[in-house]
Amino acid sequence: MSIPGNNIITVSTCSLNQWALDFDGNLERIKESCRLAKDRDQATYRLGPELEICGYGCEDHFLEIDTMNHSWQSLIELLIDSQTTRNLLCDFGMPLMGNDGCFYNCRILAMNHCILLIRPKTSMADNGNYRESRYFTAYTGTENSLFTIPIWVRDILSKNDLTKNHPHTVPFGISSSCIRTSDDILIGCESCEELWTPQSSHIALSLKGCDIIGNGSGSHHELRKLNKRIELIQSATSKSGGLYLYSNQCGCDGGRLYYDGSSLIVLNGQILKQSKQFSLCDVEVISATVDLDEIRSFRSSIPSFGIQVQQQKLSGSDNSNIVDVPDHVRLLSSTRNKKLNKSIDVHYHLPEEECCFGPACWLWDYLRRSGASGYLLPLSGGADSSAVATIVMAMCTLLYDEISANVNGLTVDTDSDDPDQQVLNDLRRICGYDVATKESKLLWVPESSQDIANHILHTVFMGTVNSSDITASRAKRLGNAIGSYHLTVPIDLMVNAVIKVFTLATSSFGNGGLIPQFLVNGGTLSEDLALQNIQARLRMVTAYLFAQLLPWVRNHSSNSSTAGISTGKCGTSFLLVLGSANVDEGLRGYMTKYDCSSADLNPIGSISKQDLKAMLVWASSNSKYELASNVLAEIANAPPTAELPAQAAEHSQLDEEEMGMSYEELGWFGKLRKLNRCGPVSMYKRLVDEWSHLHSPNEVAVKVKRFFYYYSINRHKMCTITPSYHAEGYSPDDNRYDLRPFLYNTKWTRQFYTIDLMVKQYENENEQEEKVIKQNQFLER
Numbered sequence: 001m002s003i004p005g006n007n008i009i010t011v012s013t014c015s016l017n018q019w020a021l022d023f024d025g026n027l028e029r030i031k032e033s034c035r036l037a038k039d040r041d042q043a044t045y046r047l048g049p050e051l052e053i054c055g056y057g058c059e060d061h062f063l064e065i066d067t068m069n070h071s072w073q074s075l076i077e078l079l080i081d082s083q084t085t086r087n088l089l090c091d092f093g094m095p096l097m098g099n100d101g102c103f104y105n106c107r108i109l110a111m112n113h114c115i116l117l118i119r120p121k122t123s124m125a126d127n128g129n130y131r132e133s134r135y136f137t138a139y140t141g142t143e144n145s146l147f148t149i150p151i152w153v154r155d156i157l158s159k160n161d162l163t164k165n166h167p168h169t170v171p172f173g174i175s176s177s178c179i180r181t182s183d184d185i186l187i188g189c190e191s192c193e194e195l196w197t198p199q200s201s202h203i204a205l206s207l208k209g210c211d212i213i214g215n216g217s218g219s220h221h222e223l224r225k226l227n228k229r230i231e232l233i234q235s236a237t238s239k240s241g242g243l244y245l246y247s248n249q250c251g252c253d254g255g256r257l258y259y260d261g262s263s264l265i266v267l268n269g270q271i272l273k274q275s276k277q278f279s280l281c282d283v284e285v286i287s288a289t290v291d292l293d294e295i296r297s298f299r300s301s302i303p304s305f306g307i308q309v310q311q312q313k314l315s316g317s318d319n320s321n322i323v324d325v326p327d328h329v330r331l332l333s334s335t336r337n338k339k340l341n342k343s344i345d346v347h348y349h350l351p352e353e354e355c356c357f358g359p360a361c362w363l364w365d366y367l368r369r370s371g372a373s374g375y376l377l378p379l380s381g382g383a384d385s386s387a388v389a390t391i392v393m394a395m396c397t398l399l400y401d402e403i404s405a406n407v408n409g410l411t412v413d414t415d416s417d418d419p420d421q422q423v424l425n426d427l428r429r430i431c432g433y434d435v436a437t438k439e440s441k442l443l444w445v446p447e448s449s450q451d452i453a454n455h456i457l458h459t460v461f462m463g464t465v466n467s468s469d470i471t472a473s474r475a476k477r478l479g480n481a482i483g484s485y486h487l488t489v490p491i492d493l494m495v496n497a498v499i500k501v502f503t504l505a506t507s508s509f510g511n512g513g514l515i516p517q518f519l520v521n522g523g524t525l526s527e528d529l530a531l532q533n534i535q536a537r538l539r540m541v542t543a544y545l546f547a548q549l550l551p552w553v554r555n556h557s558s559n560s561s562t563a564g565i566s567t568g569k570c571g572t573s574f575l576l577v578l579g580s581a582n583v584d585e586g587l588r589g590y591m592t593k594y595d596c597s598s599a600d601l602n603p604i605g606s607i608s609k610q611d612l613k614a615m616l617v618w619a620s621s622n623s624k625y626e627l628a629s630n631v632l633a634e635i636a637n638a639p640p641t642a643e644l645p646a647q648a649a650e651h652s653q654l655d656e657e658e659m660g661m662s663y664e665e666l667g668w669f670g671k672l673r674k675l676n677r678c679g680p681v682s683m684y685k686r687l688v689d690e691w692s693h694l695h696s697p698n699e700v701a702v703k704v705k706r707f708f709y710y711y712s713i714n715r716h717k718m719c720t721i722t723p724s725y726h727a728e729g730y731s732p733d734d735n736r737y738d739l740r741p742f743l744y745n746t747k748w749t750r751q752f753y754t755i756d757l758m759v760k761q762y763e764n765e766n767e768q769e770e771k772v773i774k775q776n777q778f779l780e781r
């Protein structure tokens with residue numbers, strides 16, 4: 001008796017830390033992922049992220065012909081490389097100019113040096129941070145066509161003796177096109193956004209019998225977004241069956257976004273493999289071995305699925321656009337004794353962990369790619385700057401864990417090419433330890449996360465007479481617990497000097513010049529604000545001074561623990577200044593323009609005060625950060641204050657009182673304004689209802705008007721706000737995400753008048769209601 005053939009296949013997907021326009025680095029990472037898929041995991045199919053060849057975040061560089069040409073150069077390298085596509089079906093992501101002159105965002109299926117199918121994306125991502133239609137045309141073809149490969153590409157392929165495999169034209173597919181391998185596996189593509197649309201590509205593909213669908217994505221992190229992604233992927237395959245692979249970029253590829261990996265392999269709605277969401281690894285490949293018979297049997301067990309297959313056939317779009325590929329394209333395993341993967345539980349991080357690890361990984365990528373020697377943080381001992389310090393602490397802990405997992409003992413004496421040692425190599429380069437000294441051939445290996453922090457994090461408390469000892473002490477204790485290089489720098493001399501300059505300049509007004517005073521000392525509001533702002537802005541100037549000179553200072557220091565500060569490529573070295581304005585301050589404008597909210601990077605600019613506090617509480621009880629536990633708990637529980645007026649006792653000036661609204665209320669305003677697209681009137685309508693148990697209609701009107709007033713007088717501050725990590729959909733970032741004018745009529749006459757009319761209506765209705773209640777009570781008596 002003959003034995004039926006087996007339908008076992010091993011497939012791989014990956015998360016790659018690509019960098020926009022870093023064609024060489026991107027190519028190396030792609031090759032490494034193919035090597036791991038094939039040699040480590042014995043896979044015959046490998047999926048990569050969207051636009052992996054040039055990096056997803058090229059933005060307007062996608063409009064440059066150079067980007068298309070450099071991408072072709074990389075694809076040629078991948079095709080002619082003797083190993084990469086050999087016996088491995090690769091699904092690459094790359095931009096390409098069609099023969100019709102339009103630019104397309106494409107998937108390229110290739111195997112054994114040969115392109116099998118080019119599949120352009122059909123639904124562009126254009127919401128929020130995405131602007132794909134600005135660079136690409138959504139492909140609307142209804143039948144597969146042929147694409148003529150550019151002549152210069154053909155010439156190179158032929159020089160490398162690959163033309164015998166390579167026709168001049170290759171199929172250019174529509175959304176539901178797929179390839180049929182010679183071992184009868186149907187493989188199709190769905191590009192990122194196509195999964196998120198109502199008529200997803202996977203529906204037609206599944207009804208066509210497609211076994212494997214690869215989704216190459218460029219999807220950035222937002223708190224709790226992974227849940228949505230997984231829900232979509234699971235529901236796709238639990239309804240239609242199939243083996244669905246999801247590949248996402250990871251890391252910071254040159255902008256405010258962090259791509260959060262989490263690549264997946266899902267079979268019939270069951271997760272088989274999941275890659276990390278927050279990883280320091282540049283190339284992470286996950287693979288699974290499955291029996292394709294499970295898909296066929298799953299589908300045949302759903303009669304309604306079969307009915308829809310028939311309906312699709314009747315509509316004439318079933319067998320068309322399936323590309324039969326050459327005989328060498330075979331993917332099934334030659335052996336049966338491969339272990340099949342079983343379903344696993346999905347791993348979700350806590351929201352507090354997402355808040356911390358996303359920005360931590362983003363900061364690491366930014367640091368290692370920027371050429372800087374570390375970070376400098378103005379640390380006030382308050383919740384916001386301490387939250388930023390906590391994120392850097394988490395970064396150092398992630399680095400230390402990664403290094404410890406990959407380095408055996410402390411005896412590593414060479415700069416290894418081993419990709420597992422990449423984090424250590426990057427860290428050594430940043431810290432200036434990348435060359436063995438004459439005295440020692442041993443290269444530095446950090447002894448703890450504090451050891452790492454001591455090299456790359458610098459914290460500075462810049463006190464004035466208005467600062468309290470308690471905040472200075474909190475900043476110092478937190479700096480010590482993290483291991484940062486901490487300084488306490490009094491800045492009264494500078495503040496007094498600036499006031500003196502002003503007094504001299506106004507000496508013609510008599511009395512030897514004007515001296516502005518705080519309100520508590522009898523000054524006007526303008527004087528008070530001016531004094532607050534001098535103090536705040538001088539901190540920014542001082543922060544930049546120290547960021548420029550601390551590497552130099554530390555190189556002059558005899559302390560051996562500080563000897564590792566790099567002097568950088570061109571002889572200079574610098575620290576990146578971290579800002580710590582949270583989302584609520586930005587929205588309400590409760591911050592001084594060009595104070596320490598102006599910096600090089602801000603990891604918390606789209607995170608609310610309440611989420612930050614929750615993160616501090618979480619960190620304070622996490623055993624990994626034990627040394628900082630007490631001080632973090634203390635900071636999380638202290639009421640927010642700017643420590644501004646003179647002779648202030650601790651907490652004499654409280655932010656929420658001064659802002660005229662609580663952080664909780666700001667959270668409501670921020671979410672309704674952006675996520676629910678509310679203008680003043682819609683916001684009022686929502687809040688009258690939400691807060692009916694707390695406030696009268698008139699009180700709600702006052703609150704909403706106050707918010708819109710402050711929002712609009714301060715919107716200009718968002719134009720110059722420091723680039724910040726995009727963590728939340730309610731981010732007010734004016735530069736890329738929350739596009740609004742910055743000069744408003746702050747009277748909002750039509751809007752506020754309408755609200756006033758509504759207040760009257762609510763009050764009348766309430767009066768009527770009360771009358772009816774009273775009458776009923778009277779009648780009951």
Ligand SMILES: Nc1ncnc2c1ncn2[C@@H]1O[C@H](COP(=O)(O)OP(=O)(O)OC[C@H]2O[C@@H]([n+]3cccc(C(=O)O)c3)[C@H](O)[C@@H]2O)[C@@H](O)[C@H]1O
Nearest residue numbers: 529532533536585589590591592593641642655716742743
């Ligand atoms: N429409 C417009 N377009 C462009 N620019 C405009 C503008 N209107 C004003 N400006 C500019 O903005 C300036 C006013 O802004 P700015 O200098 O920032 O000053 P301002 O907003 O007046 O004051 C700073 C605010 O932040 C608060 N604060 C200070 C310090 C710490 C904290 C804390 O977080 O704890 C809070 C403080 O209580 C006050 O409410 C004007 O002098 C003008 O230069």
Ligand SMILES: Nc1ncnc2c1ncn2[C@@H]1O[C@H](COP(=O)(O)OP(=O)(O)OP(=O)(O)O)[C@@H](O)[C@H]1O
Nearest residue numbers: 378379380382383384385460461462463580596642
């Ligand atoms: N005494 C200080 N020393 C160092 N930096 C300071 C000091 N005071 C303020 N800063 C910096 O200026 C930023 C804005 O100051 P502000 O007084 O508005 O505090 P905040 O927004 O409440 O933040 P935090 O919670 O960190 O105090 C702070 O986040 C911090 O980076």
Ligand SMILES: NC(=O)CC[C@H](N)C(=O)O
Nearest residue numbers: 125192193196218219220
């Ligand atoms: N690149 C894309 O198409 C991304 C779109 C999708 N909505 C996401 O956020 O994942």
